[in-house]
Amino acid sequence: METLKNRILAEGQAIGQEIIRVDSFLNHQIDAEFMYEIGEEFKKRFAGEEINKILTIEASGIAIAVCAAKFFGYPPVVFAKKDASGILTPGFYSSEAKSFTKGVVSTVKIAEKFLSSIDRILIIDDFLARGEAAFALCSLAEQAGAAVVGIGAVIEKGFQGGGDRLRKRGYRVESLAVIEKITGGKIIFKN
């Protein structure tokens, strides 16, 4: 998605060789109008797929998922909650995920009543790095017997391998911008 790549180049901050900060439009300040363009692009990528639920994870994923919902005919959006306490909650599906940027292991959970075996799920998130959050969301969906139709990431950090690991496991992954590497403060996209 060219507009996204241009935006990342113009506003993104490369920190070291592994972190990109895009908090002027995606992770802290949100450009809602641009989120709709992103949502529409996800619809194009997954056109023709039957999707009846969008799954995401708090916090930044929520804006993207809600904007995407508009283009998918408003299926319910469910956001997984992160719980650092590690305590299992009755009535919730749980899975573990380590945040690459924060270095923290969280329990990711969704109330059982919001997932079911008839669900055909699109997972949406802002970043795809090592794939920890995406694998956790897949696990939650599959614990409920739901089908994961695909995974849509706004920015994939290709060099961290999560996208490829998900693809190898048979998941369909659509990333709107794939970063090949960060070198000398410069962001290089994969063609």
Next chain:
Amino acid sequence: METLKNRILAEGQAIGQEIIRVDSFLNHQIDAEFMYEIGEEFKKRFAGEEINKILTIEASGIAIAVCAAKFFGYPPVVFAKKDASGILTPGFYSSEAKSFTKGVVSTVKIAEKFLSSIDRILIIDDFLARGEAAFALCSLAEQAGAAVVGIGAVIEKGFQGGGDRLRKRGYRVESLAVIEKITGGKIIFKN
């Protein structure tokens, strides 16, 4: 907002005398189409006001703020982050807020670069209970010299007094449903 009140009565769960759970459309599963109706209603309530930024707080506030942005001509949406560590971060405005439902004190923070003295801010959140989060967001805006034009809450728990405390301090508060009390598992709205 009648559709909201009906939805709260149909789907809300009263827990004890003080907690209402509306996680089927607002706090865990999100009805994105309904979030747009809510956003449009906020625009009606604040029609004629000059607003150039929408402020909210993670996580549930994000969906509402992004949907509301559409009706305000897409001003930037900034969501405050909660940090349980209590560590002050350079370059951030900080304020403290206690979550009524979770009983936890968080540091609420926004990067200084996303607030400025020319901002005319609408604060949006899902619940208004004791007003801790709203006061914290007002404080962040005011630390930057910005003007708080108003506060829009989806559900105000009137019996917890936060809305009235904010009004007494001179803030304009618009709540789309005000709950007077919860008694015997029944939710009673204020007229």
